[in-house]
Amino acid sequence: MDLARLKNSFAKVAMHGDEVPLHFYSDLFLKHPETRDMFPVSMQAQRAHLVAALVTIVSSVDDLDALSTFARDLGRDHRKFGTLAEHYEAVGDSLLATFAYFCGEVWDTALESDWKAAYELIASVMVAAAREDEKHNPAYWTGTVVAQERKAFDISVLTVQPEPRLDYLPGQSVAIESPARPRLWRYYSMANAPRADGSVEFHIRLIDGGAVSMALTTQAANGTELRIGPPVGSLRLDLASGREILMVAGSTGLAPLKAMIEQLAGRPQPPAVQLFFGARAADGLYDLPGLEKFATEHRWLTVVPVVPTERSPGRVSTLTDTVMRSGTWSAHDAYIAGPTEMVQDSAARLAAAGMPAAQIHVEDFGWSEQ
Amino acid sequence: MTSDAWYDEQHRLTPDQLQTVSFPLTRWARHGYEEESVRAFLAQVQAEMVRLINERASLWQEVQRLRRRILGTTNGNDAVLFGKDDAHIHAVRILSSAQRTADRYVADAQAYSGRLTEEARTRRDEIMGQAQQHADMLLNEARTRARAAAVAAMDNEGLSPQTDQERRAVHAELAYLRTFSEVYRQHLKIYTEDVLRTIEDWENKERAAARDIPVPGDVPVRGPDLPGIR
Numbered sequence: 001m002d003l004a005r006l007k008n009s010f011a012k013v014a015m016h017g018d019e020v021p022l023h024f025y026s027d028l029f030l031k032h033p034e035t036r037d038m039f040p041v042s043m044q045a046q047r048a049h050l051v052a053a054l055v056t057i058v059s060s061v062d063d064l065d066a067l068s069t070f071a072r073d074l075g076r077d078h079r080k081f082g083t084l085a086e087h088y089e090a091v092g093d094s095l096l097a098t099f100a101y102f103c104g105e106v107w108d109t110a111l112e113s114d115w116k117a118a119y120e121l122i123a124s125v126m127v128a129a130a131r132e133d134e135k136h137n138p139a140y141w142t143g144t145v146v147a148q149e150r151k152a153f154d155i156s157v158l159t160v161q162p163e164p165r166l167d168y169l170p171g172q173s174v175a176i177e178s179p180a181r182p183r184l185w186r187y188y189s190m191a192n193a194p195r196a197d198g199s200v201e202f203h204i205r206l207i208d209g210g211a212v213s214m215a216l217t218t219q220a221a222n223g224t225e226l227r228i229g230p231p232v233g234s235l236r237l238d239l240a241s242g243r244e245i246l247m248v249a250g251s252t253g254l255a256p257l258k259a260m261i262e263q264l265a266g267r268p269q270p271p272a273v274q275l276f277f278g279a280r281a282a283d284g285l286y287d288l289p290g291l292e293k294f295a296t297e298h299r300w301l302t303v304v305p306v307v308p309t310e311r312s313p314g315r316v317s318t319l320t321d322t323v324m325r326s327g328t329w330s331a332h333d334a335y336i337a338g339p340t341e342m343v344q345d346s347a348a349r350l351a352a353a354g355m356p357a358a359q360i361h362v363e364d365f366g367w368s369e370q
Numbered sequence: 371m372t373s374d375a376w377y378d379e380q381h382r383l384t385p386d387q388l389q390t391v392s393f394p395l396t397r398w399a400r401h402g403y404e405e406e407s408v409r410a411f412l413a414q415v416q417a418e419m420v421r422l423i424n425e426r427a428s429l430w431q432e433v434q435r436l437r438r439r440i441l442g443t444t445n446g447n448d449a450v451l452f453g454k455d456d457a458h459i460h461a462v463r464i465l466s467s468a469q470r471t472a473d474r475y476v477a478d479a480q481a482y483s484g485r486l487t488e489e490a491r492t493r494r495d496e497i498m499g500q501a502q503q504h505a506d507m508l509l510n511e512a513r514t515r516a517r518a519a520a521v522a523a524m525d526n527e528g529l530s531p532q533t534d535q536e537r538r539a540v541h542a543e544l545a546y547l548r549t550f551s552e553v554y555r556q557h558l559k560i561y562t563e564d565v566l567r568t569i570e571d572w573e574n575k576e577r578a579a580a581r582d583i584p585v586p587g588d589v590p591v592r593g594p595d596l597p598g599i600r
Contacts (some may be wrong), residue, residue: 015385017420019466026465030458042476043469084376101459104430153494208491209484 001114005060009111010058013102013318014051020102021046021047028094028237035166038081042185057122058060068125075126076133077211080140080175080185080229083130088123095119103342133230141166141228143176145220151286156207156217158314160226165198170259171363172336175229176202180215187231189363190338191255193262203252203286209343235337235363237263243359247275248323248346250338251284257337258287259295261301270300276326278319320346330354337363385416386424431459 011018025043029036037047053074060067062242096115100107143166145160166174170193175185189211192199207213220226237260246255254277264270279285285305295301306322309333319342329350336346350368391412393403437533 015420016424019424022466022469023462026459026462026469030465042473044473044477101431102427104427154491204488208487209480211480214487221383282455 002110002199005057006114006118007061008123009099009103009106010054011114012106013099014055018047020098021050021166024094025097026048026309027097028090028097031094032087032090035087038087038183040181044210047113051352057244063091063120063273064281066354067122071122071125071130075129076230078126079130079133081183082176083138084292085127088127091304092116092119092123128279137230138164140177140230141174143200143226143228145222145224148220150217150268150346151203152283154217155284155286156204156206157219157287158202158204158216159199160202161197161199162228166200166228166231168194169236170194170229170263171235171237171256171361172233173256174231176216177227177229178212178215178220180219181211184212186210186212187232189256189259190231191258193266201255203255205252221368226309233364235335235361237335238333238361239267241333241359242271244271245273246323246327246329246332246350247273248319248336248338248342249275249277250278250319250342253336253343253363254287255337257335258291264300265294265298270298272302274298274302274304274327276304276306276319276321276323278308278342280308282307316343318345320349322331324349324353328353330356333359333361335361343357385419388412388419390418435459503528 004264026037026049031061056070057067060070067259079340096112096119099115103111141164142160143160143162145158146161149157151157168174168190170190173189175187177183177185188202188204192204202216204216206217216226235256242249244253249257259273261273264273275291277285277288277291285307288303288305291303292293295303304322304326306319308319309317319338323346328355332355334347334350334355336343347360347362351357389412393408490573
């Protein structure tokens with residue numbers, strides 16, 4: 001297999017931008033109309049995902065370990081979309097037809113067989129991973145909404161009963177699809193430690209123009225059946241460290257940290273935990289009364305609510321500023337969740353202040369967030 | 371241009387190069403271009419190039435289609451105006467353009483819903499702010515009124531005790547104070563009269579003494595001890 005030629009031809013195909021995935025999906029839907037139903041109405045985000053996945057694959061062809069890890073995750077993750085083994089062949093055909101179309105005269109039998117072999121390799125890893133996962137997990141869980149509570153102007157808490165039981169570690173998250181927005185999946189963290197009855201809470205913030213958050217906050221009623229993907233993400237408590245804990249939560253980033261706090265409460269002698277909970281305005285501190293009550297019952301937990309204040313004109317003090325001012329943290333374990341910018345800012349400044357990287361744990365959503 | 375290998379030409383400008391190109395800074399900043407404008411222009415050039423490349427690709431496909439058609443005719447096969455492959459490519463284009471339209475509708479609807487939510491949020495903040503202001507105003511007004519009422523009540527009616535028991539206690543206190551003040555007034559009156567009498571006595575004695583003693587002129591007059599108002 002001529003890897004250099006593969007990469008080179010991919011670069012030339014990629015030059016055509018959005019036309020490439022557009023052509024690919026049209027080709028696929030014409031040849032296999034039944035696959036259209038597996039995708040959302042708008043394909044804009046989907047096309048970007050496809051290109052991103054292809055770029056990741058092509059750029060890591062020299063690192064087979066990374067490549068197969070990526071392909072395995074991708075294969076497992078595709079189960080929730082209803083992807084079956086026969087779909088891989090259809091996708092392979094359309095992908096090759098697309099490459100042939102955009103390569104023009106350069107396309108020859110050698111290049112064709114190289115691309116075919118490369119695709120079959122990736123597809124076989126994906127299919128194998130999906131088969132292996134079938135033995136342990138359903139393709140998706142059905143989550144019936146059993147309670148909903150509006151906590152603030154734009155924040156709701158949904159309680160969902162997954163079927164079968166959903167096993168996860170506090171800090172992890174799942175992709176959720178609402179029947180009101182078919183084929184649109186968004187990631188939410190479980191906001192409680194696993195319960196005896198298996199029910200799970202999600203904190204949903206209404207995003208302006210956000211299709212799924214809108215459906216989940218305004219259209220989900222008791223009895224609504226959501227689809228839930230497998231738990232993902234590597235954020236979890238380091239229970240063996242013995243260090244005290246700093247938690248930084250921005251808005252609904254509180255959810256995974258709350259699940260971890262509940263997990264700690266179920267253990268003997270939890271370490272001291274300081275939770276900084278920030279929001280843009282006071283009414284965004286949606287779960288504060290509950291947290292404060294929890295803190296009075298569990299003396300090892302301290303809750304510090306933070307809303308931005310103007311320290312001097314035009315210089316707003318952020319959540320991270322407050323955290324950095326409030327202590328020396330380098331000997332703590334830090335757990336950070338919330339808006340991406342806030343998470344990165346906090347992690348970077350804690351690292352700059354001497355906290356070792358191994359002690360900084362941030363929320364991530366697995367491969368799909370790329 | 372030959373139909374083969376136009377992709378393989380080396381050293382041609384690509385959209386990617388435009389995206390990453392950088393220019394040395396001028397020695398006198400004033401004579402250089404504004405970086406933002408250069409970047410904006412490059413983005414425009416890049417988009418244009420992508421468009422041209424795509425147009426050329428589709429023209430190339432068209433050339434291929436026509437070439438196949440001519441070859442098909444000269445070979446004596448059925449002269450199809452529209453081969454199966456051509457039909458498929460056309461269908462792909464039609465479906466692609468339909469998908470683009472659908473994408474645009476969804477994006478527009480989403481942007482509109484986003485604007486609505488944002489406006490609702492702003493409006494809600496305004497209403498909340500106004501309500502807060504109004505509440506503060508009402509509270510202040512109520513406080514001012516309460517203070518005025520309290521002052522008026524103290525001025526006009528004295529303290530206004532709440533229960534009978536309190537009222538009786540206050541009345542008893544008042545009666546006691548009245549008696550007390552009367553007693554003291556009496557005491558003061560007697561005392562004052564006594565003092566006045568003493569002064570009179572003192573005056574009379576002084577006058578009598580003045581008549582009895584001859585005036586040597588140089589003897590200093592010594593005043594008597596003042597009576598004891600202490």
